[in-house]
Amino acid sequence: MNDALFHEIADADWPVFGWADDVRPALAAAIGAGRAVALATLYKVEGSAPRGPGAQMLFDGPHASGYFSGDCIEGDVAGHAAHVLADGQPRRLHYGMGSPWIDIRLRCGGALHVLVERVAPDSPAAAALIAHARERRVCRWISDGVTQRVEAGEGPLLALGDTPFAIARRYDPPRRLIVSGGDPGALALARLGSDAQFETILVRPGGPDAPPPFPVARYLRAEPADALAQLGIDRWTAYVGATHEDHHDLGGVLQALRRSAGYVAMIGARSRAEGRLAALRAAGASEAELARLHLTPGIRGLGKAPWEVATGILVEVMQALNPPEEHA
Template structure:
């Protein structure tokens, strides 16, 4: 494999769009940026953190994606270190885009670049590979995401393939060099309701980069005043069944109408959603559980239901309640994704 040795060329840090305010680091899933690049006919440089030694802000499998804009400036999605190495990785990514040859980069302890220091004291190893806009393997990766099927991206930087199914988040073979990164379906949250609390949950989920769907039965014709993946005016049970749920999906019932929320929860539980919750007073829990049991919910399904979700001690304002619920969703949908 013609992987460039990092000791041969050390580019200056690249000028990245929005570098002054690096909001590009908010995105954890680079697949939407990859899809946008491929649709516009642009190549992309995919950078994967494949090995970490010592302490580091991100664990193995974290990714960044780099593309060139119309002005020739490099645009980034994702982050590795909180501004320790991103600019330098961008410089290498620009050369990978220009030359086509992958690079393996080594930062921190043991690196040949003594002028690039990691404040955490660890070491990071990154593979940067160019993805052409017509790459069939990348297209297959995106197809798995659309169809909500887990898959594994296997690459040595030049030769790559996608295999259906999961496994470890990332596995590494040193000789011959190959990485295998698990790619789960995009995390998705379905929120039913239209009061300030439901809107706060939906808004925070969208800001957290979940694929967010708001469902309000017979709600306003005008869409919500913030960006969402979709807004539906049908019953929650109908929406959940038509959308389909899986263990990478969450459902929050917040219409405060039991005939809507209970139906949505039952559909989400039976579909295997990774998180199912219903907002409401704790005093209503026994009657709600009895109603779900009468509707056919199993004991195992009821054990997975979170009634009165959220975190105690945060307060009862819409944003405080929503913050606790979103934190629970993040925990439920992100088991062992990164090491601490």
């Protein structure tokens, strides 16, 4: 294997590969095309570091997804990944304090420990991981670098076994943002959600046949309540009603609240809040459900332009949907 295959990573002037935080889409693409990949998992951190245990990178030919430090180690990890792909032998890498590679320094002053393992295109574990994501089930990738398996179930983001060495990395369903509406504010929120790697679905009742002029996972022209019933809702889903028409958004809100969506909001003036709450109570919403509803969503003080309002709402969505480990 020629390490030069990874020069795009080691020498990247614009390392946008680090924007991708979930390696599963890149894994699914590679597996679907019959290509083996190298999966790198940050399994231990000492001291300060930009990413915590559980962060991952995926190397597929000359392409990468994810990042660990933003320093120089990504290129070195890529070189080791090339060898892992060539000989199938996993590597356990140590950077920073106590590392054998004194020429590779971390500006944060800590230490990072990374497992790099080969994932074959016919890997049952990889197929199971992708299936769990598609079906929106929590699972864990359990590996010693050679033997890999996937088990359903919860757990910490990253659990480490020392004797024998093994990692168990939890995968949650992909974070999903459903926005109903078609005005500039709704479109700005959907665009930001898509750029921020959310599985973004735009619902515009009776909207135009043509899809929006930016990428979304799905575009639906149905009523929000019908769309949410079709899509299915879970705690990794956020719904924002932004049609400004209660006969559209209230049904979507009720669906989202009753199915325990992780974040539920309606955009509108404060003066409409009491009327909306009364309508939801009349439709059967409980006080506990209504307590979870954001009727004036977003971060105050950012401004009222579409991008400013959308930014404030997306911040709240991220806070609500990120796993507890990300808040620590």
